[in-house]
Amino acid sequence: MSFAVPATLEAQLDELVTHYPQKRSASLMFLHALQEHFGYISRDAVEWTARKLGLQPINVYELVTFYPMFRQEPLGKTHIKVCRTLSCALAGSSELRTHFCSKLGLDAHKHAPQTTPDGKFTVEFVECLADCGNAPVVLLNEDLLPKVTPARADEIVAKGKLK
Amino acid sequence: MPQEHRLILKHADQSGYTPDLECYLRHGGYESLKKVLALAPRDLPEGKKLSPQEQVREDVKTSGLRGRGGAGFSAGIKWSLVDRKSGKPIYLICNADESEPGTFKDRQIIHKDPHQLLEGMIISCWANDVKLAYIYIRGEMPHGAKLLNTAIAEARAKNFLGKNILGSGYDLEIYVHRGAGSYICGEETGLIESLEGKRAYPRIKPPYFPAVLGLYMCPTIVNNVETLCAVKHIVAMGASEYAKLGTPNNTGTRIVSLSGDVRRPGYFEIEVGKVTIGELINDPAFGGGLRDGRKLKAIIPGGSSSKILKAGETFKLNRKGSDGQMAKVDVPLLDLPYDFDSLMAAGTMSGSGAIIVLDDTRNIVDCLANIAEFYAHESCGQCTPCREGSLWMSKALHRLTHGHGRKADADYLLHIAQNIQGRTICAFGEACAWPVLSYVNKFKDDFEAKGAGDEAKAAVTKH
Numbered sequence A: 001m002s003f004a005v006p007a008t009l010e011a012q013l014d015e016l017v018t019h020y021p022q023k024r025s026a027s028l029m030f031l032h033a034l035q036e037h038f039g040y041i042s043r044d045a046v047e048w049t050a051r052k053l054g055l056q057p058i059n060v061y062e063l064v065t066f067y068p069m070f071r072q073e074p075l076g077k078t079h080i081k082v083c084r085t086l087s088c089a090l091a092g093s094s095e096l097r098t099h100f101c102s103k104l105g106l107d108a109h110k111h112a113p114q115t116t117p118d119g120k121f122t123v124e125f126v127e128c129l130a131d132c133g134n135a136p137v138v139l140l141n142e143d144l145l146p147k148v149t150p151a152r153a154d155e156i157v158a159k160g161k162l163k
Numbered sequence B: 001m002p003q004e005h006r007l008i009l010k011h012a013d014q015s016g017y018t019p020d021l022e023c024y025l026r027h028g029g030y031e032s033l034k035k036v037l038a039l040a041p042r043d044l045p046e047g048k049k050l051s052p053q054e055q056v057r058e059d060v061k062t063s064g065l066r067g068r069g070g071a072g073f074s075a076g077i078k079w080s081l082v083d084r085k086s087g088k089p090i091y092l093i094c095n096a097d098e099s100e101p102g103t104f105k106d107r108q109i110i111h112k113d114p115h116q117l118l119e120g121m122i123i124s125c126w127a128n129d130v131k132l133a134y135i136y137i138r139g140e141m142p143h144g145a146k147l148l149n150t151a152i153a154e155a156r157a158k159n160f161l162g163k164n165i166l167g168s169g170y171d172l173e174i175y176v177h178r179g180a181g182s183y184i185c186g187e188e189t190g191l192i193e194s195l196e197g198k199r200a201y202p203r204i205k206p207p208y209f210p211a212v213l214g215l216y217m218c219p220t221i222v223n224n225v226e227t228l229c230a231v232k233h234i235v236a237m238g239a240s241e242y243a244k245l246g247t248p249n250n251t252g253t254r255i256v257s258l259s260g261d262v263r264r265p266g267y268f269e270i271e272v273g274k275v276t277i278g279e280l281i282n283d284p285a286f287g288g289g290l291r292d293g294r295k296l297k298a299i300i301p302g303g304s305s306s307k308i309l310k311a312g313e314t315f316k317l318n319r320k321g322s323d324g325q326m327a328k329v330d331v332p333l334l335d336l337p338y339d340f341d342s343l344m345a346a347g348t349m350s351g352s353g354a355i356i357v358l359d360d361t362r363n364i365v366d367c368l369a370n371i372a373e374f375y376a377h378e379s380c381g382q383c384t385p386c387r388e389g390s391l392w393m394s395k396a397l398h399r400l401t402h403g404h405g406r407k408a409d410a411d412y413l414l415h416i417a418q419n420i421q422g423r424t425i426c427a428f429g430e431a432c433a434w435p436v437l438s439y440v441n442k443f444k445d446d447f448e449a450k451g452a453g454d455e456a457k458a459a460v461t462k463h
C-alpha cells in the first residue's frame, strides 16, 4: 500500500508549520495528525514528516520511540487506557484492567499494550490522567470516563464489539 | 467554618456557564485586559516614569503570587529575571502539562473557563513584551486542546489576540502545542526541548535558565495555567487587595486537588494557608472525612513527588505567640495550614497542590511500589543515577510486593535514593528519590517486616 497524505490534511499541516519560528517544532503536531489519520505512525509517515520539515528521519523516529502516545502499529478501534497510578490504583484500577482483559481474552499479567486478534480493542495501562478525583479513570479513545465500574466496563466492551 | 474561596473557579461550575466567549464576556471577561491596555505611564518621585508594562510587572511582584505548578517560586521575581536587553524575542509558555500524579486542577480551568486562561496569558504576555506564546497541553487532553483552539479563534475574531489588539498597537499570537504522554514534558526545560520538536530531555541549569536561554535560546517565561489565571485577578482586584487573600508570603487562592481515601474527593479553591490539612480532609465542605471505620494512615501532601506525612506526626513551626514574639510551636499534622511555607517547615512541599489520602487499610509498601513504577517509567534516561536508580528502586519494590523481598531491601532503597538526589540534571531526581526516602524512613517497620516475612517463607520452601 502506498503512503498518501490527503491534500486537505497536508494543507492543515502546512498551516501548522507557520505557528513556529522553526519548522522542527511542528514535528509532534505532525505526528499527532498523522496518527489520527492513519491510526499509527508508519516508517513512511516518519520519512514524510522528516522531508516536510527538513529533518533527518532519525530526528522524527526518535520522537516516536520517546513519546508513549505514538504507536508504530495499528491499534484497536476501541482503545481503552486504564489509569495505573496511585489514586486510581486505590480505587481499583488494577482490578478494572484485569476485568477488561478477561472479558476480551487478553493476558492480564502482560503489562504492555495488547490488541485483540480481531483488531477491535486495545487495552493498556497508562500513567495518571489528571482526573484523580474521579478514580478509577479510563480514557476511551478521546473520551475521559470517570469512576468506571465493572458494569460500565462491560458496556464499553459490548459497544466496542459492534464497531 | 473553613470554606472555599472561589476566585479562579468562581464561575466554572455555575449552571449555564459555558466555555465560549459570549458567556465569558457576559461575566466581565477581558475587562482586565482592557484595563491594562488603558494604563498610562506612572510618574515616579525621582522624575522617572514607570511604563504600563512595568507597572503590571511590579503589581505581580507586590501581589506575592507564587507559582502554582510545583516549585512555588515568586512569579514577579521570575518575570524580573527575564533578559530584556538581549535584543532577542521573549517567549511565554503556559505549562498545561498537568501530569504530576494526584493533580487535576488545570483541567478544570481549561475545560470550563478557557478564556480566563487566555486573558491571564494575554496580560502576562503584554506585560513582558511577548509577541508569540504557546500553551503546552498534555497529549491526553485532546478535548482541552480543541477547546483552547476554539477559544483562541474566538478571541482572535474579537481582536483580543492578533495584530494591534483592541487598537493598542500590541500584537500577540498564542498557539496550542500538544505533548504526547511523557511526564518529563512538565519540567520546564524538558517542555522547551519538546516544543522545539525534540525528545523532552531537560537542560542543565546553569546555563540554560529559561529566563535567559529558553525556547530557541531566547528569553522565555514558563508559568503554570493557574498562575497565569491568577495574574488576571491581580489586575482585576489590584495587587494589594489580592495580597490580602491567603496569608503573608502565601498570598491568594489556590486550587487543591484531593483524592484517595476520602468520602468526597474533588478540587477545592482555598485561600492559601487559611484552611488546614485536617479541614481539607475531614470538613464536610471539603473531603468529608474518611470512610466508616477507617483511620488515617498517611498523607501525600503535594503530588506524588512530595514527601509523605504520617498520621500522628507533629512539626515545629514558627508562630507568633500572644506576646507578639515568634516562637517554635508543635503543630500536629492535621493542624498544618495548607500553604507553601508550612509544608516546607514540615519537611515536605505543597508542590502542585495535590493531596492524596491513605487510610489504615492501605499497605504502604504497595503504595510506594505504585509510585516508584511511575518514576521508573517516566525517567527521561539522560542521567545515570536517575535512569538506573529509578528502575532499581522500582524492581526492589516489585520484589517486595510479589513475595520475593528481603529485610535488607529497606536500606537498599534508601541507599539508592540517597545517591540520586542532588546528582541529576533536573528535579525529577528529587521527585523520584523523595517518596522512597520518606516512605521507607517513616514506615521502616512495614518494609522490613515484609522483607523479613518473604525471607522466612523462602527459607521454609528451600528445606
Ligand SMILES: Cc1cc2nc3c(=O)[nH]c(=O)nc-3n(C[C@H](O)[C@H](O)[C@H](O)COP(=O)(O)O)c2cc1C
Pocket (backbone or CB within 6 Å): B066, B067, B068, B069, B070, B071, B072, B073, B075, B078, B095, B096, B097, B098, B099, B100, B183, B184, B185, B186, B187, B188, B189, B222, B223, B224, B225, B227, B228, B426, B427, B428, B431
Ligand atoms: C519532573 C517535573 C515535572 C513537572 N511537571 C509540571 C507540570 O505538569 N505542570 C506544571 O505546571 N509544572 C510542572 N513542573 C514545574 C515546572 O518545571 C515549572 O516550575 C513550572 O511550570 C513553573 O510555573 P509556575 O512558576 O507558574 O509554577 C514540573 C517540574 C518537574 C521537575
Ligand code: SF4
Pocket (backbone or CB within 6 Å): B184, B201, B202, B378, B379, B380, B381, B382, B383, B384, B386, B387, B424, B425, B426, B427, B428, B429
Ligand atoms: S533527572 Fe531523570 S528525568 Fe531529569 S534529566 Fe536526569 S534522567 Fe532525565
Ligand code: FES
Pocket (backbone or CB within 6 Å): A083, A084, A085, A086, A087, A088, A089, A127, A128, A129, A130, A131, A132, A135, A137, B101, B102, B103
Ligand atoms: S491517578 Fe488516575 S487519574 Fe490521576
